[in-house]
Amino acid sequence: DLPITWEDDVFVPYDWGYFAFVHGTDLSAPTDFKALAESDLKIVIQDPRSSTPGLGLLMWVKAAYGDEAPKIWAELADNVVTVTKGWSEAYGLFLEGEADMVLSYTTSPAYHLIAEEDDSKTAALFDEGHYMQIEVAGKLAGSDQPELADQFLQYLVSDAAQSVLPTTNWMYPAVTPQAGLPAGFEGMIQPGKALLVPNGEVPALREEALDEWLTALSR
Secondary structure (H helix, E strand, O other), X not given: OOOOOOOOOOEEEEEEEEEEEEEEXXXXXXXXXXXXXXXXXXXXXXXXXXXXXXXXXXXXXXXXXXXXXXXXXXXXXHHXXXXXXXXXXXXXXXXXXXXXXXXXXXXXXXXXXXHOOOOOEEEXXXXXXXXXXXXXXXXXXXXXOXXXXXXHHHHHOOHHHHOOHHHOOOOEEOOOOOOOOOOOHHHOOOOOOEEOOOHHHHHHHHHHXXXXXXXXXXX
């Protein structure tokens, strides 16, 4: 189930996951951002101005390091091969061998394992913890089909819908299906600490983190 108490009465959470750097199992992966920055490993990340994972990475570094975030980004800059507009482009470059690691999710290796029967991918477990992403849905205030919208939101968190999300969105369902998670998910890394910036603090922190990121990568 969703590992936090959901208190927003506007949006309905339907799945969630942790951001992580995915890599080949033959790689000796770093265990935190500082070790990654000190390594010669090449990473592909997404632009936080156009990508949810890209913005999640900014929040991850900020939540883990606070005022030290600019220093972390300055040290990470030479590890970044390129910054892509979205997740698909970044993951594609990783699969083509253009980088050692790619910003994705702890559950991404489940796709390779279940859909492709490929166990050569895993995610790096970071000691600082991993930032959470919670995907949500909501009803437009001006909807001309409010009852239908309510029915859809109810369906989205039903066992029927929640049971297919793990192998379609490749994320954790907000409500664990009655049959449990699909085989393969039990092997995904489990962060020891979940990081999440409170909603009210996100707007100001986002602008600050974006400025720090732009400064570091433009040098």
